[in-house]
Amino acid sequence: MSNALSRVLNASGLMKYWYPVNQMPRNGSWPLQSRMIKHNHRLLVFTSVTSKEASEGIAFEWNYVVENKYGDEGMNSTSCPNRAESSPMNTTSKSLMMQMACHHFSAKRWANFVAVDFYLLGDASEAVNVANGHMVCGCDNVAYCRVSSSEVLELWLIS
Structure with missing residues (x-):
């Protein structure tokens, strides 16, 4: 280190x-x-x-991570191109997936990892709630699931 x-x-x-x-x-x-x-x-x-x-x-x-291109180019209805550094979106040997918009193009995997830039400009905790909902119970938000706290992602923002 x-x-x-x-x-x-x-x-x-x-x-x-x-x-x-x-x-x-x-x-x-x-x-x-x-x-x-x-x-x-x-x-x-x-x-x-x-x-x-x-x-x-x-x-x-x-x-460890598979990620699509960021911005509009990386999220459209007909494709979900990976970042140059990333393996293709449908690679299943990388265990962390970062973009829910690419579910269909990523071997039907839901995002299980949230990276945060400029956390004051968005709603990172809501992104985690949505990701947890999809992974844990197939809902649009973890609030609709009946789960224990040990089954969900946790988000720490360190500034």
Whole structure:
């Protein structure tokens, strides 16, 4: 892990929640939130620099995530092209899926991972509620499901 990132995580008290890259599932399912909490693996940190996974223990995002192009180009009714860095949208060997609009083009998988930029401009918690609803009970919002809290995504916004 980079010295700067280690210092920030240690100083903030977040290092104890770090999910070690050597325990992250590459091709399988992620554990339920309850198991992650039990083992204090609540914080996922990813990098877009390939070499940092081996050298610093930071997960290389594209080993785990499938994502469509962002903006209008990535969301239309006839296609859902992947980002250049990402595997194709229908790749099932990557266990984290980031875009619900591409359900039909992504091997019918629902988004199970939410990345947040500019969180003050949108409603990240509502996006998590919708994703949980689709994954847990096939509803448009987790509020319509009867579930335990261990079955749903949790969103932490750190600024």
